Amino acid sequence: QVQLVESGGGVGQPGRSLRLSCAASGFSFSDYAMNWVRQAPGKGLEWVAVVSHDGSNTHYGDSVKGRFTISRDNSKNTLYLQMNSLRAEDTAVYYCAKDSDYFGNYNFDSWGQGTLVIVSS
Amino acid sequence: DIQMTQSPSSLSASVGDRVTIACRASQNIRSYLNWYQQKPGKAPKFLINVASSLQSGVPSRFNGSGSGTDFTLTINSLQPEDFATYYCQQSSGTPPTFGQGTTVEIK
Numbered sequence: 001q002v003q004l005v006e007s008g009g010g011v012g013q014p015g016r017s018l019r020l021s022c023a024a025s026g027f028s029f030s031d032y033a034m035n036w037v038r039q040a041p042g043k044g045l046e047w048v049a050v051v052s053h054d055g056s057n058t059h060y061g062d063s064v065k066g067r068f069t070i071s072r073d074n075s076k077n078t079l080y081l082q083m084n085s086l087r088a089e090d091t092a093v094y095y096c097a098k099d100s101d102y103f104g105n106y107n108f109d110s111w112g113q114g115t116l117v118i119v120s121s
Numbered sequence: 122d123i124q125m126t127q128s129p130s131s132l133s134a135s136v137g138d139r140v141t142i143a144c145r146a147s148q149n150i151r152s153y154l155n156w157y158q159q160k161p162g163k164a165p166k167f168l169i170n171v172a173s174s175l176q177s178g179v180p181s182r183f184n185g186s187g188s189g190t191d192f193t194l195t196i197n198s199l200q201p202e203d204f205a206t207y208y209c210q211q212s213s214g215t216p217p218t219f220g221q222g223t224t225v226e227i228k
Contacts, residue, residue: 062122
């Protein structure tokens with residue numbers, strides 16, 4: 001079955017960087033778009049970014065545009081989120097979520113367990 | 122961006138009750154509406170897409186309806202495992218956006 005395992009979370013200082021990874025298994029990774037969705041403590045869900053099945057197309061939420069970069073390595077079945085210029089408001093659990101389509105139709109049909117990012121000095 | 126508004130924000134119900142959660146979009150999203158269930162400390166689970174299509178393995182007591190701007194999630198005969206937070210999400214355009222969530226609590 002589909003398995004998504006995030007890693008790379010932890011404490012990051014404001015203005016610094018972190019890189020999250022999501023290891024995928026149980027499906028043909030290169031056939032599906034992938035997303036990052038985050039959830040601040042005690043809050044709702046916020047979509048962060050999507051990358052198409054081949055990595056050629058990406059889209060970002062306004063709150064992270066210009067600071068975060070989503071990418072993937074299909075040879076390693078791994079999704080990434082490079083987070084630069086961290087802000088306190090980036091503190092959240094970050095989930096990778098499989099899309100149901102090549103290019104991203106925003107049907108998040110499988111989710112990882114999440115990795116917690118805390119931005120604090 | 123398309124705004125999604127759920128009501129109520131929380132509700133209390135008993136096992137066996139019928140529960141209805143509303144979701145309203147700020148513009149016409151046709152049937153591009155998904156529902157997710159999230160339990161404390163867990164990832165969301167995909168329940169329903171295109172407003173009314175149950176995902177594989179989701180019990181038939183869950184029912185989604187609506188189109189355009191107004192949508193409803195109904196849980197018939199609430200079970201103990203249904204106590205959770207439910208989110209609607211529009212997949213009509215970028216960025217995809219979620220409602221603020223509705224928490225179903227035990228009365």
